[in-house]
Amino acid sequence: MTEIFKQTNDIYLSSKWQEKYTGLCVGFSTRRGGISDAPFDQLNMGLHVADEPENVLSNREILAKTISFPLDRWVIGEQVHHTNIKVVEQNDLGKGTRSMEDDVKGDDGLITNKKDVLCAAFFADCVPLYFYDPITQYVGLAHAGWKGTVNRIADKMVKQFVRNGTDPANLHVMIGPSISGQYYEVDERVTQHMDREHAEKVTRKISENKFLLDLKQLNTEILLQSGVLRHNIDITKYCTFRDKELFFSYRRDHGKTGRMLGFIGMTKDRT
Numbered sequence: 001m002t003e004i005f006k007q008t009n010d011i012y013l014s015s016k017w018q019e020k021y022t023g024l025c026v027g028f029s030t031r032r033g034g035i036s037d038a039p040f041d042q043l044n045m046g047l048h049v050a051d052e053p054e055n056v057l058s059n060r061e062i063l064a065k066t067i068s069f070p071l072d073r074w075v076i077g078e079q080v081h082h083t084n085i086k087v088v089e090q091n092d093l094g095k096g097t098r099s100m101e102d103d104v105k106g107d108d109g110l111i112t113n114k115k116d117v118l119c120a121a122f123f124a125d126c127v128p129l130y131f132y133d134p135i136t137q138y139v140g141l142a143h144a145g146w147k148g149t150v151n152r153i154a155d156k157m158v159k160q161f162v163r164n165g166t167d168p169a170n171l172h173v174m175i176g177p178s179i180s181g182q183y184y185e186v187d188e189r190v191t192q193h194m195d196r197e198h199a200e201k202v203t204r205k206i207s208e209n210k211f212l213l214d215l216k217q218l219n220t221e222i223l224l225q226s227g228v229l230r231h232n233i234d235i236t237k238y239c240t241f242r243d244k245e246l247f248f249s250y251r252r253d254h255g256k257t258g259r260m261l262g263f264i265g266m267t268k269d270r271t
Helices: 053-067 146-150 153-163 196-202 215-225
Strands: 005-007 012-015 024-029 074-076 085-087 109-112 117-123 127-133 138-144 172-175 203-207 210-213 233-235 260-266
Touching: 012 053, 024 053, 024 127, 053 260, 085 153, 109 117, 109 153, 117 127, 117 138, 127 153, 127 215, 127 260, 138 146, 138 153, 138 260, 146 153, 146 215, 153 215, 172 215, 196 203, 196 215, 215 233
Parallel strands: 074 117, 085 109, 172 233
Antiparallel strands: 005 012, 012 024, 024 260, 109 138, 117 260, 127 138, 127 172, 203 210
16 A cells, blocks of 8 residues: 655655645644754644743744644644544634644544635644545544544544535545554553454454554544545554654653644645
8 A cells, every 4th residue: 555644854744635636735743853852852743741832832833834834824623532523614713823722622623624724633642534525625634542533533523524515435534643553552441442343353462451452443444334435545654653753652752752743724726
């Protein structure tokens, strides 16, 4: 399978969607090219970690300039490991971009069909789910940790697209850089939330009450159940845990680390 993300510079990975669909801005930041000090070196995007706020804002401006999408056109969700979804409107512009006080509260999924609006969320092992319907022109981004995944945020995103006029057969989904199954150890506290069919496909027992869980594959299975066609689902090979030169990892770095930014939006100059 061809890799869906490619590194064109130090700042972020771009998506093959940008080559196929004119006007889409979609990608995933790296840890490189910013000004933050260790352990948040260099391009930390998260204000909610113990980094210097002025460094984080500078890093966001660096990314905004690199992707040609002004910071005041971003909308950032809070990410609380739930499954709430926000339909973003023009009056949400700028939320969460310079302060956590005004971010989109309690939502791990963002959807919009408004042009020049960038939906964004933070990641450091959790799964970024990117959505695009070329017919209705809706885009979306979901933050899927294990809680969001087993509580089926992928399915809830699909349902929200359907409520907004999407046929699931037209919906394209990318599963972005996150921790891979070979590194993500969990216990029965996690696996008990899955049905047996899914558990057998996406987990491997390694010892008593210890399992390896493939979150990317579990989200894929849920998307297929939700009516998304298999050939419309792309999965990256990048791993936040393994690829330490490119990414922060909450697991690998024992919680003392920065955050990457996943983002998607549509510009007005689409033809």
